[in-house]
Amino acid sequence: MRIPLYVPVLMTLFIGCGEKAPLGPAVGPSAEADADTDADTDADTDADSDTDLDEDEDGYTVGEGDCDDWNEDVHPGAQEYCNEIDDDCDGDVDEDDSADAATWYTDGDGDGYGEDGTGIVACAGPAGTVSQGGDCDDTMGSVNPGAEESCNEVDDDCDGERDEDDAVDAGTWYEDLDGDGYGVTETASISCAAPEGAVSEDGDCNDADAAIHPDQLDTCDGVDNDCDDSVDEDVAEDWYAVSDSWEEIDALDGAFPVWIGVSPVDGSVWAVVRYTLGGLQYPAFLRYDEGVGFERRDSFGPDGQDMDVRSATFDSDGMIWVTGRLEATPGDVSSGQVLLLRFDPDTLDVEPFNHDDELTSPELGLFVTSDEDGLWIAGRRRHVLGQYRAGLWYFDGADTELVESVGHPTSMSSDASYTTVAVGDDGAVYAGGKREDEAGMSYALLRGNDPDAMSDLFTYITDEEVNLNDQVRHVSLDAEGNLWFTAYREESIASLDASLFTGWQVYTGPAEGPFEVVDTYSISSTHPSYAQSASFHPSGVLFVSGVAMDTLGGAHLIVRAGPPGALSTSLNVMRDSDLTKPTQGSYARPVAFESDGSVWVIEGAVDVDATTESGEETTNTTIWRMACL
Numbered sequence: 001m002r003i004p005l006y007v008p009v010l011m012t013l014f015i016g017c018g019e020k021a022p023l024g025p026a027v028g029p030s031a032e033a034d035a036d037t038d039a040d041t042d043a044d045t046d047a048d049s050d051t052d053l054d055e056d057e058d059g060y061t062v063g064e065g066d067c068d069d070w071n072e073d074v075h076p077g078a079q080e081y082c083n084e085i086d087d088d089c090d091g092d093v094d095e096d097d098s099a100d101a102a103t104w105y106t107d108g109d110g111d112g113y114g115e116d117g118t119g120i121v122a123c124a125g126p127a128g129t130v131s132q133g134g135d136c137d138d139t140m141g142s143v144n145p146g147a148e149e150s151c152n153e154v155d156d157d158c159d160g161e162r163d164e165d166d167a168v169d170a171g172t173w174y175e176d177l178d179g180d181g182y183g184v185t186e187t188a189s190i191s192c193a194a195p196e197g198a199v200s201e202d203g204d205c206n207d208a209d210a211a212i213h214p215d216q217l218d219t220c221d222g223v224d225n226d227c228d229d230s231v232d233e234d235v236a237e238d239w240y241a242v243s244d245s246w247e248e249i250d251a252l253d254g255a256f257p258v259w260i261g262v263s264p265v266d267g268s269v270w271a272v273v274r275y276t277l278g279g280l281q282y283p284a285f286l287r288y289d290e291g292v293g294f295e296r297r298d299s300f301g302p303d304g305q306d307m308d309v310r311s312a313t314f315d316s317d318g319m320i321w322v323t324g325r326l327e328a329t330p331g332d333v334s335s336g337q338v339l340l341l342r343f344d345p346d347t348l349d350v351e352p353f354n355h356d357d358e359l360t361s362p363e364l365g366l367f368v369t370s371d372e373d374g375l376w377i378a379g380r381r382r383h384v385l386g387q388y389r390a391g392l393w394y395f396d397g398a399d400t401e402l403v404e405s406v407g408h409p410t411s412m413s414s415d416a417s418y419t420t421v422a423v424g425d426d427g428a429v430y431a432g433g434k435r436e437d438e439a440g441m442s443y444a445l446l447r448g449n450d451p452d453a454m455s456d457l458f459t460y461i462t463d464e465e466v467n468l469n470d471q472v473r474h475v476s477l478d479a480e481g482n483l484w485f486t487a488y489r490e491e492s493i494a495s496l497d498a499s500l501f502t503g504w505q506v507y508t509g510p511a512e513g514p515f516e517v518v519d520t521y522s523i524s525s526t527h528p529s530y531a532q533s534a535s536f537h538p539s540g541v542l543f544v545s546g547v548a549m550d551t552l553g554g555a556h557l558i559v560r561a562g563p564p565g566a567l568s569t570s571l572n573v574m575r576d577s578d579l580t581k582p583t584q585g586s587y588a589r590p591v592a593f594e595s596d597g598s599v600w601v602i603e604g605a606v607d608v609d610a611t612t613e614s615g616e617e618t619t620n621t622t623i624w625r626m627a628c629l
Contacts, residue, residue, distance in 0.1 A: 065089050082123030094123040104129035111135065113144035134158055151192035163192035173198035180204065182213040182227075203227055211595055220628040221597040222539035232539055235597075239629040240541050240561035241568045246626045250293040255621040257604040258283070258309050258322075260592045263345065265318030267595055270345065271602055272312040272322060273621050277301070280330055283309040283322050285343050294623060298343060300350040306330040307339055308364070310379075315370040319344060323365030323377050326354050338363040338377065340395060355393065355400035363391065364417075366433075371423045373397075378431050380417035381405060390416040390445070392431050392454075404431070404454055406447065411438045416445070420485075422475040428511060429454065432472025432485055437461075444470040444487040449511060457483075457513045462490035474533040474590060478564070479540075483515070484508045486531035486544065504529035506544055508564065518565045523548040523556060535590040537599065542567060543591050545601055550574075557603045557622075559591070571624065575605035597628030 051063035060066035060075035067089035068074040078087045080098040104125035105114020113135035136158035137143040147156045149167040173194045174183025182204035205227035206212040216225045220235040255273035262269055269288040274281055282301055286294040309324040319342050326339035338355040365379040374396040381391040389407035393400050408414035418433040430448030446458035462470055475485040489505045504522055509515035522529040527549035534544045543561045559571035592600040607618040
């Protein structure tokens, strides 16, 4: 088409009034939309005939379908992206197969996490969908992979497990072996549910004793009962000297006191007394019930045999063992045997294990104590030639063996006996009693250490003018292995030409000696006092029981207690006004201690108004308790 000549002139005039017109075709894509109808991509109306040009050098020309020949990333076959551009020139924008299209999950509970099975792929998420999957319960907004695990039997964080140990409200648990509700701090573990045998409270300082834990009241027993690293801090220092804390618990008429003890199994308190029926003696076993007193629990009778019961003890299984003398023929000393009975507090059965030595008649068990494997019995035996010898037996559960027999080396008329025996933690054995010389004067005697080769550790004899029947009455050991024992003693006052009775004596010293007096006591300087036993309270306080006579003929039950070497009288009860019938216990009677620190004492007094069927004096028993403050 030929252009009229006037047209360029008019265009020049028009342009001269404004911007300078371009001299040739436009370079690059027009900033305006390509609204013309030709096949090229510029804004003018002429049709460029070269569709084979590849301006962006992306390998595609306009003629080959490049829909943006100025963008090398846009051409047929290009990867579609979510960018509002038709990257692959297929006429669609941001298809679902875009390289960066996301997976969208239905979020029914609005917690920002969707259910995996509902996923769809798209550049933009449909309404009600989210890009985070993994929700294992799309009906609960609190359950999703970003939630904290709680102890609720729900998989809160969708990890396939419930109530894991890292749950925010998981508890700390402590192993509680003794079942007292408190565990040991060092055994802590964290979990939602308590492991078997575990509790939520810690601080137990002794997981083998249910009576020791942080909620326990402290008692005067030498133990940190409440686990506060202090011992007996809530107990008055002089509780043992408060005489008002003693209470008379029970009185048993016609009963001779033998023993009182506390079961190592259940803590029950038992007493053994001796009754006389039809001229025959037999033991009775009594249990204490709060508010009731001591009630007889056995059904064991003499069965035609005389049982001179002298001592008893608990073994580690809670069985009560009784020793004394059994006369197969009452009144016939030649028929005497060491009496040994076992009483079962649960079944109330009594079983005899009597020892009969053909070379010894009669035999008498005066004291019994237990060790881990059996029983030690201290007593006396009569040699066939007539001499009484101190005897020490060991019972292993089946057989009784004579371990030692001691008497005067030459005199066959002398008398010797063991009245007490104690066993140390190292297995050493200590037996105390008396031994007479040729003139019949009694020596207090203490022998011990190696049970197979015991040696003399202590002897004492009074003045020749006075025979106090001197003997060691009771032996015990403290926590350091020192010996403590009671023995009689008498001193002469030359200026008065008289004897001064200082019979109450408590000795102590290392196991091999020497020993010193740490306590002496008497009411009257001219009347004897008898220290019967010396036993250590768990708190370390020493309790000594015995009898003291006054100048008016009164006999007093005396209990002295306190730190070793500083004893004071805690119980002083006059039991009888007849000097010839003193309050006394037969041989050594150690006091008993409960786990709460309470102290038990059993004692007897002659009843001047009553006699047995055979005309003998009747003894009544009284049992006392000092409650720990």
